[in-house]
Amino acid sequence: MSHHTIDLTNVHYHYPDGTPALTGLSLHIGHGEAVAIVGANGSGKTTLLSHLAGLLFASAGEVNIGGYPVAPKTLSHIRRTIGLVFQNPDDQLFMPTVYEDVAFGPLNLGLPPASVEERVSAALQTVDALALKDRPPYRLSGGQKRAVAIATVLAMEPAILVMDEPTAALDPFARRQLINLLKTFSHTKIIATHDLDLVLDLCERTVILKDGRVLADGRTRDLFRNKPLLAEARLEQPFSMQACPVCSQA
Amino acid sequence: MRNIVTAWLDLHYLDDLARQASFFHRLHPAGKLVITLAFAVTAASFDKYEIAGLLPLFFYPLAVMALGRLPSSRLLQRLLLVSPVVLLVGLFNPLLDRTPHDVAGLFTIAGGWLSFLSLTLKLTLTTTAALLLIATTKLPAIGAALRQLGLPRALVVQLLLLHRYLFVLLEEVGRIAQACELRSAPGKGLPYGAWGSLLGQLLLRTVSRAERIYQAMRCRGFDGEIRLLMLRPMQARDYWHLLAWCGFFLLCRFVNLPHAFGHFLLEVL
Numbered sequence: 001m002s003h004h005t006i007d008l009t010n011v012h013y014h015y016p017d018g019t020p021a022l023t024g025l026s027l028h029i030g031h032g033e034a035v036a037i038v039g040a041n042g043s044g045k046t047t048l049l050s051h052l053a054g055l056l057f058a059s060a061g062e063v064n065i066g067g068y069p070v071a072p073k074t075l076s077h078i079r080r081t082i083g084l085v086f087q088n089p090d091d092q093l094f095m096p097t098v099y100e101d102v103a104f105g106p107l108n109l110g111l112p113p114a115s116v117e118e119r120v121s122a123a124l125q126t127v128d129a130l131a132l133k134d135r136p137p138y139r140l141s142g143g144q145k146r147a148v149a150i151a152t153v154l155a156m157e158p159a160i161l162v163m164d165e166p167t168a169a170l171d172p173f174a175r176r177q178l179i180n181l182l183k184t185f186s187h188t189k190i191i192a193t194h195d196l197d198l199v200l201d202l203c204e205r206t207v208i209l210k211d212g213r214v215l216a217d218g219r220t221r222d223l224f225r226n227k228p229l230l231a232e233a234r235l236e237q238p239f240s241m242q243a244c245p246v247c248s249q250a
Numbered sequence: 251m252r253n254i255v256t257a258w259l260d261l262h263y264l265d266d267l268a269r270q271a272s273f274f275h276r277l278h279p280a281g282k283l284v285i286t287l288a289f290a291v292t293a294a295s296f297d298k299y300e301i302a303g304l305l306p307l308f309f310y311p312l313a314v315m316a317l318g319r320l321p322s323s324r325l326l327q328r329l330l331l332v333s334p335v336v337l338l339v340g341l342f343n344p345l346l347d348r349t350p351h352d353v354a355g356l357f358t359i360a361g362g363w364l365s366f367l368s369l370t371l372k373l374t375l376t377t378t379a380a381l382l383l384i385a386t387t388k389l390p391a392i393g394a395a396l397r398q399l400g401l402p403r404a405l406v407v408q409l410l411l412l413h414r415y416l417f418v419l420l421e422e423v424g425r426i427a428q429a430c431e432l433r434s435a436p437g438k439g440l441p442y443g444a445w446g447s448l449l450g451q452l453l454l455r456t457v458s459r460a461e462r463i464y465q466a467m468r469c470r471g472f473d474g475e476i477r478l479l480m481l482r483p484m485q486a487r488d489y490w491h492l493l494a495w496c497g498f499f500l501l502c503r504f505v506n507l508p509h510a511f512g513h514f515l516l517e518v519l
Binding site for chain 1: 262265266269388389390414417459462463465466467468469470471472473477478
């Protein structure tokens with residue numbers, strides 16, 4: 001795995017209807033870090049992730065991945081480096097079977113059939129979904145879909161794993177399985193989420209966004225202890241840091 | 251509206267059928283594609299008044315249903331869905347073509363009725379063959395076969411994306427239909443005034459969903475070509491199967507089998 005850092009410098013982005021989404025966002029993420037991006041709805045989390053994957057380009061400012069600016073000419077390199085797991089796995093799974101879906105990326109990399117098969121099996125094995133390989137994606141449960149969506153990205157062997165709301169719509173068991181799986185990854189991880197307990201489990205560092213810029217950036221536990229800061233960002237402490245309401249009443 | 255959701259489920263049903271592992275499913279997709287095309291050309295090439303000559307061709311769909319272990323009733327239901335189109339195409343034949351035709355020396359009938367019946371048989375045969383191809387071969391495999399047979403890349407990509415977006419469109423229709431149903435008065439349909447905005451919503455939602463899928467494809471290196479898993483090379487059994495069916499179609503086309511069978515019976519008896 002190569003050493004890839006992420007640098008965003010004073011990034012601005014306006015949607016075509018004029019809505020400002022990023023308003024001077026600057027951020028540096030080092031190799032191997034696990035960083036959570038949190039913030040209220042509309043704070044710019046998904047837009048930020050779209051900039052990292054080259055799905056959107058900054059109106060002003062610069063986005064650099066491993067020293068390469070994210071631009072149309074560098075996209076093939078950027079997309080080999082960044083693996084983006086979408087918020088809705090149904091958007092990510094578009095082939096008729098799980099196997100073909102996971103093979104879609106490696107085939108586009110021009111790998112020989114034997115390597116494709118190797119990568120697909122390894123990726124499905126990692127997320128414990130090898131038994132699902134012949135199933136159509138629409139027949140999978142929410143947790144299985146999420147696991148396969150991650151496998152489709154892992155098969156590309158990216159250096160940086162970017163996830164948008166990975167635990168959305170998962171039941172508690174599937175959520176815990178996913179957290180345990182993500183703990184085993186040595187990739188640089190960037191996770192945009194509202195699930196602050198997941199952040200406590202997985203990310204040493206947290207970036208809080210508000211109105212398209214960084215409101216706070218620091219150690220997860222330090223930021224989550226700061227209740228006024230969380231309130232300003234329309235967030236609240238994760239359940240595991242709140243005093244138990246039943247015990248405190250007793 | 252509920253029918254649309256049912257149609258969507260049925261698309262999945264056809265996909266499920268194509269995922270079976272019967273003898274016919276395992277045949278090479280290119281071979282099956284050529285057989286289907288040869289069958290359609292044979293059926294279409296018969297004279298417009300021909301009826302008896304077309305009947306032996308029904309052996310092909312019956313054989314495929316048996317070899318592919320396909321449920322005939324569900325496929326016939328699909329066929330009934332397209333039957334209004336078939337009937338519309340030949341509806342005016344009996345009115346426009348009144349040439350008298352002798353039927354087996356027993357009675358005389360207007361040529362229009364014969365051509366209408368012949369057209370119905372031809373359309374039934376070709377539609378069934380297409381349906382059977384989809385029910386025994388996954389669409390990406392058909393796409394790969396089309397590429398092997400030299401069809402331009404752009405057309406094959408169009409076909410595969412059309413298939414994918416058909417599901418997307420129907421999923422959105424299903425959601426909108428459900429939302430409408432929950433908010434309309436029982437027994438009453440949607441007011442006419444709401445149809446415009448509903449269709450507009452459908453278009454916008456489908457476009458936005460399609461955009462997200464396209465982005466997911468781009469993130470995984472999509473550059474305008476859908477690279478499919480390699481098909482295995484054609485094997486002896488695929489060639490034999492192809493030759494046997496093409497031979498049968500030629501036999502049906504150039505020998506009037508019901509006629510020949512009738513003569514044979516008369517001679518024996």
